[in-house]
Amino acid sequence: MLLMLVIAERPVHTQVYESLKDTTAYFKARILDSLTREPVAFAHIINTSRRTATISDTLGYFFIRTSPGDQLQLTAIGFAAGKLSIGYSILRSQLIHDILLRPIIYSIEAVRVNPLGSYEQFRKRFVTLDLPESEYQIHPSVLEKINQGTDTMDMLIVPPMSPVTALYNLLSKEGKSKRKLRKLLEQEAFEKQIDFKYSPDIVSHITGYTGFDLYEFMEFCSFKKDFLLDATYYEITRAILGKQQEFEAIPEK
Known part of the structure; x- marks a missing residue:
């Protein structure tokens, strides 16, 4: 007798569930900041179950068609995303529900602004400067x-x-x-x-000088422009080594 009662009740329960599942209504709510209780304007509300969406107004209010069991996803700039599952009791209520979103702080790296740009950009602007x-x-x-x-x-x-x-x-x-x-x-x-055969980096690699010693040595060399233009890398290297011997022979060096 008990077994027959259970079997008889299953179709009734299934029928009630299916009728509730097919019920659709507009879900009305307002999105607020969880800390200040200020309205969150232009938040995105997506019904992922029905693939429909809407946006909250400037006072945080919105409405969207839903059914029991639908899942809502709520996002807004400056707030952590929220999720809401629509139950039959919520959908049946005529109240406007308050939904709280938690504000978040975005961490970004420091930005360095150089109004002059690169050296090439600065030189071009300087040369083409339009003077009154x-x-x-x-x-x-x-x-x-x-x-x-x-x-x-x-x-x-x-x-x-x-x-x-x-x-x-x-x-x-x-x-x-x-x-x-x-x-x-x-x-x-x-x-x-001449950069490919005579530069501070090349002279430093040949002599081992760095910093002030490097530039003092290059000033001591004082090679002629014609020599640097016409000489090969090997000839310039020999000249640098010769100048290094003279440079290191100076008493204060």
């Missing part, structure tokens, strides 16, 4: 000489009440700056030409 027009009117023939690095006061049209000494200082500084820049670019191009 000078208030002084200069004859075109004078500009050509300035580009050649020549200090000159020829054929200047001096504005009224402008001191001549101020004009001279302006042109003199401009000419010197252009000469310095030209020498810097020429030296850089020269070093690139």
Whole structure:
């Protein structure tokens, strides 16, 4: 008799479960910060069971269609992800539920910002720097000489009440700056030409010198540019070793 009762009840239980499982309704809730109880805006709510999703509004409220047994996944920037299983009692309730998300702190590595960029970028910006027009009117023939690095006061049209000494200082500084820049670019191009056979790294490898001793020795060598350009790596190495003997023979060395 008892066995027959159990068998008779199974279809009823199954029928009730299936009816609950097929029930769908809108689940309404609000997402809050677990520490401050402030609303979490624009959180993502995904029903992984139905593959549907929604987003909370600026006050943290949202609603989404669910059924008993559905799984919700909640994510928001600055908060740990949360999960919620929808039960029949929750779905049947007419209340707006509060869901708390725990805030988290992201650890990131330090960022180093260099406004000047690399040396090549800085040099390019310096060379192509767009300077404002000078208030002084200069004859075109004078500009050509300035580009050649020549200090000159020829054929200047001096504005009224402008001191001549101020004009001279302006042109003199401009000419010197252009000469310095030209020498810097020429030296850089020269070093690139000989870098594969004569450089601080190569001299240090040959002599064993480092730091201040290395640069003092290279200044002592003072090889001619023509020699460094025309000589082979072997010839330069022999010259370096010869200079090293002279350098170490100096009494204070």
